[in-house]
Amino acid sequence: MKDNNNTDKEQLNNPLHGVKLIDILESLVEKYGWEELGLKININCFNNDPSIKSCLKFLRKTQWARDKVENLYIRMIQK
Numbered sequence: 001m002k003d004n005n006n007t008d009k010e011q012l013n014n015p016l017h018g019v020k021l022i023d024i025l026e027s028l029v030e031k032y033g034w035e036e037l038g039l040k041i042n043i044n045c046f047n048n049d050p051s052i053k054s055c056l057k058f059l060r061k062t063q064w065a066r067d068k069v070e071n072l073y074i075r076m077i078q079k
Contacts, residue, residue, distance in 0.1 A: 028076065
């Protein structure tokens with residue numbers, strides 16, 4: 001049987017554990033709005049006709065952009 005203790009301990013320290021991408025995005029949009037979000041992370045889905053749906057589609061396919069969004073979210077919740 002596999003020991004999941006190390007994985008469980010790592011997840012306790014992971015602020016993104018159990019948080020869905022849609023929740024991260026909605027929280028950021030609520031706090032900053034699309035315009036400021038586009039200034040903080042310069043990607044087209046934030047700057048050109050933004051919507052939750054189009055941003056989710058882009059972020060799910062583009063890891064570097066998702067990393068930036070997740071890092072901004074972590075900084076926001078740690079304040």
